[in-house]
Amino acid sequence: MLQESGVTQRLAHHIVATRWEDIPLPVKHQAKRSMMNFFAVALAGCRTAPVEIARRSLAEFSGGRQATVIGRAERIDALSAAFLNAAGANVFDFCDTHLRTVIHPTAPVAPALLALAELRQVGGADLLLALILGNEIQARIGLAISPGHYSRGWHITSSCGVFGAAAGCGKLVALDERRMVWALGTASTQSSGLCECLGTAAKSVSVGNAARNGLWSALLAEQGFDGPPEPLAGAQGFYHAMGETPDLSLVTDGLGESWQIMATSYKPYPCGFVIHPVLDCVLDWRVDNPVAEVTRVVVRGHPLLSDRTDRPNISTGRESQVSVQHAVAAALVTGKAGLEQFTDSSARDPKVLALRSKVEVVRDPAFSTIAASVEITTADGKIHERSQPAARGSEVNPLSDADLEAKLRTAAAGWDPCHDIAPLIDAIWALDSSADVSGLASLAVPKG
Amino acid sequence: MLQESGVTQRLAHHIVATRWEDIPLPVKHQAKRSMMNFFAVALAGCRTAPVEIARRSLAEFSGGRQATVIGRAERIDALSAAFLNAAGANVFDFCDTHLRTVIHPTAPVAPALLALAELRQVGGADLLLALILGNEIQARIGLAISPGHYSRGWHITSSCGVFGAAAGCGKLVALDERRMVWALGTASTQSSGLCECLGTAAKSVSVGNAARNGLWSALLAEQGFDGPPEPLAGAQGFYHAMGETPDLSLVTDGLGESWQIMATSYKPYPCGFVIHPVLDCVLDWRVDNPVAEVTRVVVRGHPLLSDRTDRPNISTGRESQVSVQHAVAAALVTGKAGLEQFTDSSARDPKVLALRSKVEVVRDPAFSTIAASVEITTADGKIHERSQPAARGSEVNPLSDADLEAKLRTAAAGWDPCHDIAPLIDAIWALDSSADVSGLASLAVPKG
Numbered sequence: 001m002l003q004e005s006g007v008t009q010r011l012a013h014h015i016v017a018t019r020w021e022d023i024p025l026p027v028k029h030q031a032k033r034s035m036m037n038f039f040a041v042a043l044a045g046c047r048t049a050p051v052e053i054a055r056r057s058l059a060e061f062s063g064g065r066q067a068t069v070i071g072r073a074e075r076i077d078a079l080s081a082a083f084l085n086a087a088g089a090n091v092f093d094f095c096d097t098h099l100r101t102v103i104h105p106t107a108p109v110a111p112a113l114l115a116l117a118e119l120r121q122v123g124g125a126d127l128l129l130a131l132i133l134g135n136e137i138q139a140r141i142g143l144a145i146s147p148g149h150y151s152r153g154w155h156i157t158s159s160c161g162v163f164g165a166a167a168g169c170g171k172l173v174a175l176d177e178r179r180m181v182w183a184l185g186t187a188s189t190q191s192s193g194l195c196e197c198l199g200t201a202a203k204s205v206s207v208g209n210a211a212r213n214g215l216w217s218a219l220l221a222e223q224g225f226d227g228p229p230e231p232l233a234g235a236q237g238f239y240h241a242m243g244e245t246p247d248l249s250l251v252t253d254g255l256g257e258s259w260q261i262m263a264t265s266y267k268p269y270p271c272g273f274v275i276h277p278v279l280d281c282v283l284d285w286r287v288d289n290p291v292a293e294v295t296r297v298v299v300r301g302h303p304l305l306s307d308r309t310d311r312p313n314i315s316t317g318r319e320s321q322v323s324v325q326h327a328v329a330a331a332l333v334t335g336k337a338g339l340e341q342f343t344d345s346s347a348r349d350p351k352v353l354a355l356r357s358k359v360e361v362v363r364d365p366a367f368s369t370i371a372a373s374v375e376i377t378t379a380d381g382k383i384h385e386r387s388q389p390a391a392r393g394s395e396v397n398p399l400s401d402a403d404l405e406a407k408l409r410t411a412a413a414g415w416d417p418c419h420d421i422a423p424l425i426d427a428i429w430a431l432d433s434s435a436d437v438s439g440l441a442s443l444a445v446p447k448g
Numbered sequence: 449m450l451q452e453s454g455v456t457q458r459l460a461h462h463i464v465a466t467r468w469e470d471i472p473l474p475v476k477h478q479a480k481r482s483m484m485n486f487f488a489v490a491l492a493g494c495r496t497a498p499v500e501i502a503r504r505s506l507a508e509f510s511g512g513r514q515a516t517v518i519g520r521a522e523r524i525d526a527l528s529a530a531f532l533n534a535a536g537a538n539v540f541d542f543c544d545t546h547l548r549t550v551i552h553p554t555a556p557v558a559p560a561l562l563a564l565a566e567l568r569q570v571g572g573a574d575l576l577l578a579l580i581l582g583n584e585i586q587a588r589i590g591l592a593i594s595p596g597h598y599s600r601g602w603h604i605t606s607s608c609g610v611f612g613a614a615a616g617c618g619k620l621v622a623l624d625e626r627r628m629v630w631a632l633g634t635a636s637t638q639s640s641g642l643c644e645c646l647g648t649a650a651k652s653v654s655v656g657n658a659a660r661n662g663l664w665s666a667l668l669a670e671q672g673f674d675g676p677p678e679p680l681a682g683a684q685g686f687y688h689a690m691g692e693t694p695d696l697s698l699v700t701d702g703l704g705e706s707w708q709i710m711a712t713s714y715k716p717y718p719c720g721f722v723i724h725p726v727l728d729c730v731l732d733w734r735v736d737n738p739v740a741e742v743t744r745v746v747v748r749g750h751p752l753l754s755d756r757t758d759r760p761n762i763s764t765g766r767e768s769q770v771s772v773q774h775a776v777a778a779a780l781v782t783g784k785a786g787l788e789q790f791t792d793s794s795a796r797d798p799k800v801l802a803l804r805s806k807v808e809v810v811r812d813p814a815f816s817t818i819a820a821s822v823e824i825t826t827a828d829g830k831i832h833e834r835s836q837p838a839a840r841g842s843e844v845n846p847l848s849d850a851d852l853e854a855k856l857r858t859a860a861a862g863w864d865p866c867h868d869i870a871p872l873i874d875a876i877w878a879l880d881s882s883a884d885v886s887g888l889a890s891l892a893v894p895k896g
Contacts, residue, residue: 053671057664061525063511077509153684155637186650189603190657192640195684202634202675205668209638209661216505220653223501227650236601236643241690 007248008232011140012180014255015133015167020125020432023132027259028432031128033404034135035428037096037266038089038106039070039444040408044270044339045091046071046084047415050201054208055084067118068441071415078115079212082165085111085441086211087204090157092339093321094270098135098263099395101142101156105264108161108210109134109168114441116169116215124434126172132261134168134214139260141232143250145243150195154242158193158206165214166221173222185227186217188238199318266399268392268407269337271321274305276393277372278324281386282331285376290335293379296358297328301372303363310361317343328374329355338410370394412444419446455696456680459588460628462703463581463615468573468880471580475707476880479576481852482583483876485544485714486537486554487518487892488856492718492787493539494519494532495863498649502656503532515566516889519863526563527660530613533559533889534659535652538605540787541769542718546583546711547843549590549604553712556609556658557582557616562889564617564663572882574620580709582616582662587708589680591698593691598643602690606641606654613662614669621670633675634665636686647766714847716840716855717785719769722753724841725820726772729834730779733824738783741827744806745776749820751811758809765791776822777803786858818842860892867894 020028045051046069055069058080067081070088075081086108089095095104113130116122142149142160150156166187170180190213193206221227232238232251239246269279278299299305311323320326320342329352330341346352367373373387390397399407405425412421424443431437468476493499494517503517506528515529518536523529534556537543543552561578564570590597590608598604614635618628638661641654669675680686680699687694717727726747747753759771768774768790777800778789794800815821821835838845847855853873860869872891879885 050673053668053673057667057671061510061512061514061527063525064509066509077511079509153689158637182648182650185645185648186653189606189642189645189650189654190640191642192638194637194639194679194686194689196676196679196682196686196688197633197637198684200630200633200675201668201673202630202637202679205634205665206637213657217653219505220501220649223505225498225501225649227648228644231642231644231650234644236646238642238644240644241601241642 006230007251008181008184008230009177010252010255011137012177012184015137015171015180016175016177018129018133018256020129022256023129024259027132027261028128030261030264031132032428032431033266033401034096034106034131034261034264035110035431036404036408036425038110039424039428040404040411041092041094041107042070042085042089043408043411043415043444044094045088048088048091050091050204051084051088053201054087054204058083067115068445070441070444071446073445078119079216082112082115082215083208083212085114087208090207091204092270094267096264096266097273098139098260099265100263101139101146101160102150103139103142103160104157105135105138105164105261106131107157107207108214109138109164112165112211112215113168113172116172117437118441120173122172122437124431124437127437128431130168130171132259133171134164135261135264136259137167138164140251144246144248145239148244149242153195155193155195155198155203155206158210159191159242161207161210162187162191162214165211166217169215169218170221173218175218175221179221181229182225182227183218183221185231186220186225187214188231190217191238191242263395265393265395266404268399268403270339270342271327271337272309274302274369275309275324275327277301277370277388277391278305278374279327279331279337280388280392281372281374282328283335283337285374285384285386286332286335289384294332294355294358294376295379296377298360298362298375299324299328299372300362300364300367300374302367302369303365304369305372306361306363312356312359315347317347320347324361325356325359326352328359339414416446454678455699456629456632456678457625458700458703459585460625460632463585463619463628464623464625466577466581466704468577470704471577472707475580475709476576478709478712479580480876480879481714481849482544482554482579482709482712483558483879484852484856484873486558487872487876488852488859489540489542489555490518490533490537491856491859491863491892492542493536496536496539498539498652499532499536501649502535502652506531515563516893518889518892519894521893526567527664530560530563530663531656531660533562535656538655539652540718542715544712544714546587546708547713548711549587549594550598551587551590551608552605553583553586553612553709554579555605555655556662557586557612560613560659560663561616561620564620565885566889568621570620570885572879572885575885576879578616578619580707581619582612583709583712584707585615586612588699592694592696593687596692597690601643603641603643603646603651603654606658607639607690609655609658610635610639610662613659614665617663617666618669621666623666623669627669629677630673630675631666631669633679634668634673635662636679638665639686639690711843713841713843714852716847716851718787718790719775719785720757722750722817723757723772723775725749725818725836725839726753726822727775727779727785728836728840729820729822730776731783731785733822733832733834734780734783737832742780742803742806742824743827744825746808746810746823747772747776747820748810748812748815748822750815750817751813752817753820754809754811760804760807763795765795768795772809773804773807774800776807787862864894
């Protein structure tokens with residue numbers, strides 16, 4: 001039930017009181033991994049149509065050249081940069097994922113912090129601490145109302161992300177507890193974003209707003225812009241309006257002991273997570289059989305695999321992201337499962353189309369959602385089997401640091417093969433010893 | 449129940465198809481009255497602390513001097529102007545009110561239209577038509593989920609206002625039906641605003657955003673930024689997330705036949721509506737008895753008057769707006785019930801305090817909410833009676849055109865006694881014959 005429990009106050013206290021020294025080493029390292037993954041997905045999405053249209057429109061109103069737009073030479077004001085970089089990072093749903101809430105936590109938080117770091121002097125450890133706390137606060141706020149909040153239609157990355165951005169930015173500008181509550185209040189009244197908009201440009205607006213408005217909430221609070229004492233659990237607050245019956249213990253229990261960023265996964269492939277173990281099998285087999293002619297593929301997996309992705313007939317890049325037939329066919333044809341395998345042109349590639357019709361999906365409740373097996377029949381009549389008990393990127397089989405570096409390298413090269421991304425990779429690993437990270441985002445802009 | 453009824457499409461069709469010639473004359477005139485009232489409340493609120501802090505903050509990020517900030521010489525970009533003028537107009541809750549939904553319809557719509565009119569050439573009839581349609585769409589969207597939506601905690605002026613601003617601005621930029629649906633979709637995913645924030649600066653943010661984001665939704669749609677086909681009634685759309693079980697017939701029945709702007713009231717006093725008939729009585733008596741010493745006041749009214757406003761001990765301007773004791777005392781002391789009677793200093797004025805303790809409230813279910821009577825005892829022992837069956841500003845006793853002009857004059861003089869507001873008043877009454885309204889808002893800026 002809803003209570004006037006001081007839950008916002010307790011979050012504010014945690015944000016304000018936590019110091020870099022309080023963070024365990026693995027959590028600090030995970031924050032760098034989240035930042036690496038963020039730059040990869042932000043580079044991947046930065047020149048897509050929704051981001052391009054929004055950028056041109058915002059440029060009409062923007063005054064500053066304060067902050068970096070990832071992947072672009074043009075700079076823009078800090079609020080708009082936060083918007084654009086968040087919108088771009090989430091456009092392919094290739095982000096990190098907090099699996100218990102399905103929040104993509106870094107997309108709304110990191111862009112707000114990076115834009116702020118171009119306005120004020122911010123050290124690398126402070127940046128990582130703010131990212132850890134921002135991710136923590138939004139995940140905990142979302143946990144209390146999951147899965148009902150998302151089922152109701154809320155795009156939880158947006159609706160909770162605005163709190164994460166406000167918390168992280170509030171930490172960077174050193175708000176006191178009272179002002180941190182105000183920042184979360186001003187964030188609460190901007191919380192929005194509907195799943196109905198998924199698959200359209202409009203989806204990018206709520207993610208962008210989460211970053212922009214979270215940043216702005218912190219800046220307003222710094223200037224004395226007040227809010228209510230209990231915006232989350234108050235009688236007419238966030239949870240009452242947007243959350244049914246929250247379990248507030250999930251917001252506050254174990255604060256400072258467990259870290260939600262440790263429950264974050266990074267995707268190796270830009271498609272539905274249930275397809276991932278299938279791709280692991282197919283790509284592994286393809287390495288050994290690059291030129292074999294495939295006549296049939298039987299995919300076996302958890303019923304969700306069939307329920308969500310048994311789509312042999314699709315025609316757009318976006319649909320291809322939730323078609324196991326497409327994913328398998330494109331991976332077999334190209335030997336890859338990156339962004340270029342999930343484009344409109346890939347969805348219409350005659351070779352891929354031909355193979356798509358040869359892929360069958362078998363429901364098998366014996367499999368977990370992160371497991372799958374495939375049987376590939378080749379023209380010589382042989383049947384080849386591969387299985388994956390735990391998909392790459394799942395919690396028990398996380399991407400390695402090298403995998404994340406490779407993901408960033410691939411994304412950077414996708415736009416500009418000459419873009420030397422090594423300095424960004426080095427800078428991320430060295431963040432905790434940097435005194436000024438104002439130049440970090442600009443390393444995600446190709447030179448010349 | 450929720451249905452995929454094409455309700456958004458039907459609204460879009462209505463917005464696109466309706467012409468100035470289709471609007472009945474009284475509706476056209478009411479739009480001018482709404483505009484008059486808007487400028488009054490916008491001038492009243494334009495220099496309050498929340499608007500000031502927001503303006504200074506936005507100015508850091510704003511590039512343009514595209515649009516007028518009401519009451520100020522400094523110009524700002526159009527999106528920020530829409531935000532600031534909406535936030536200012538709603539800060540005192542002195543706006544027009546659509547009583548069935550308690551939406552303050554013009555605050556989020558007019559500022560978006562006026563900012564747009566400084567970017568593009570817009571005629572006066574087009575401006576009024578866009579205002580009428582914007583108010584229509586947001587009121588109808590809100591009607592379908594009233595009163596449950598507001599009770600759930602949604603600040604309905606904000607949450608529905610963003611649709612009104614998008615509809616009105618979409619009309620001004622001549623979106624086709626498909627793009628109008630997109631604009632409403634991008635608006636839907638920005639719909640937000642919590643009543644928990646009422647009484648704090650944070651409240652102004654959601655109202656400002658409604659105007660800014662509605663305007664931006666229309667501009668994005670114009671550029672091809674797409675959205676879902678049914679953002680309102682879709683399975684994960686606005687109504688499912690924010691509205692329980694909507695009565696969709698209230699959205700679409702009688703479109704083009706009835707006009708919601710005709711169900712809008714304008715407030716004569718900046719305080720709770722149930723106090724208004726009491727003030728009518730007191731001010732009427734005070735005119736005839738300007739120097740009498742009052743020893744006791746008995747107020748009689750509907751039980752809501754007592755429930756909501758029986759607050760003899762208050763200490764802030766905001767609290768004073770919902771204290772019948774304060775309103776009566778301040779009106780007796782000063783002979784007025786304007787903004788200066790509901791400030792912090794008025795709430796602490798010793799003369800007002802002394803009189804406040806002499807005001808008693810009697811619950812009487814025989815009264816309607818718009819009726820009241822008072823018995824005023826003077827030092828000579830005489831008892832004076834006054835009664836008001838229908839408060840000024842109520843639907844059956846609306847403010848006259850002259851009342852609205854006076855409201856605007858008083859608001860303008862409140863900031864700058866030298867501000868000649870006559871040109872603005874003349875321009876509003878002549879709007880339908882103006883070919884270019886880009887200079888309208890600037891008439892609400894004192895010269896020099």
